[in-house]
Ligand SMILES: NC(=O)C1=CN([C@@H]2O[C@H](COP(=O)(O)OP(=O)(O)OC[C@H]3O[C@@H](n4cnc5c(N)ncnc54)[C@H](O)[C@@H]3O)[C@@H](O)[C@H]2O)C=CC1
C-alpha cells in the first residue's frame with residue numbers, strides 16, 4: 535500500500551506513529567510532506583524507509599490514500615497542490631470537521647472520505663468517525679475502516695453530526711482532562727494533600743471507571759447508584775453537582791458549534807466563494 539500524509543504536525547505524526555507501532559503500515563509504505571520540511575525529515579529519520587516528499591504534489595502522486603492532516607484554513611491551498619496528482623482511484627482523506635466532503639468532491643477528481651481521529655488513537659483506543667463521499671464503494675469503505683481498526687474503533691456517522699460526535703470523541707479527552715485537573719487542584723487547595731499522590735489516585739479512578747463502562751458492562755446510572763448509597767456522602771455531593779452544573783454541557787456544545795459554523799463559513803468561502811448554512 536502507498537500512503538501519503540500531508541501535514542506532520544500533532545495529528546499527522548500521531549496517526550503515522552500509531553499506524554507503524556500497530557503494524558498497520560510499514561515506514562516504507564509511507565510518504566510525508568510538510569510546510570516546514572525539517573519537521574518531516576526529523577520524523578522520517580526515526581523510521582528508516584519512510585519517504586519524504588518535497589512538495590504536496592509529490593506526496594499525493596501514485597498513492598492509494600492521501601491523508602490531509604492540516605488545519606481547515608490550509609485546505610484550499612493543499613487541495614490545489616494535489617489536484618493534478620490524484621486520479622479516479624486515489625482516496626483523499628480529510629481529518630478535520632469543517633471541511634465538507636462536498637468541498638473536496640468539488641475540487642478533486644478522486645474518491646474522498648472524512649475520518650475524524652482522536653488523541654486516544656495514540657494508544658490504539660477510542661473511536662475514529664468515518665464519513666464517505668459518493669464515489670467510495672462499499673469495498674473502499676471497509677478497506678479504510680480495516681486500516682483504522684488497527685488503532686481505533688471506526689464508527690460510521692452522518693456528516694451532519696460531525697461536530698457533535700467530534701465533541702464527544704476528539705474534544706472529549708481534553709474536556710475530561712480539564713475536569714480531572716480541576717478535581718485534583720481543588721483536592722490540593724482544600725486539604726494540602728501532595729499533588730502527585732492525588733493525581734495518581736485520580737488517574738487510576740478515571741481508568742477504572744472507563745473499564746467499568748466497557749469490560750464491566752455497567753451503565754453510567756448504575757455506577758452512580760452503586761457508589762451513592764442512600765443518605766451517604768456521595769449522594770449529597772452528587773445532588774450538589776447536579777445543581778451547580780445544570781446546563782453546563784449545553785453551553786459547551788453551543789460554544790463548539792458556534793466556532794464550527796464560523797470555520798465552515800470561512801472554508802466554504804475559500805472553496806466556493808459562497809456561504810453555507812449547514813450545521
Ligand atoms: N488535535 C486533535 O485532537 C484533533 C485534530 N484534528 C484535526 O487535525 C488537523 C490538524 O491538526 P494538528 O495536527 O493539531 O495541527 P498542526 O498545526 O499541529 O499540524 C498541521 C501541520 O500541517 C502543516 N502544513 C500547514 N500548511 C501546509 C501546507 N500548505 N503544506 C504542507 N503542510 C502544511 C504544518 O506545517 C503542520 O505541521 C486540524 O484540522 C484538526 O481539526 C482532528 C481530530 C482530533
Ligand SMILES: O=C(O)[C@@H]1CCC=N1
Nearest residue numbers: 630631632700704705
Ligand atoms: O475540530 C476538529 O475538527 C477536531 C476535533 C478535535 C480537534 N479538532
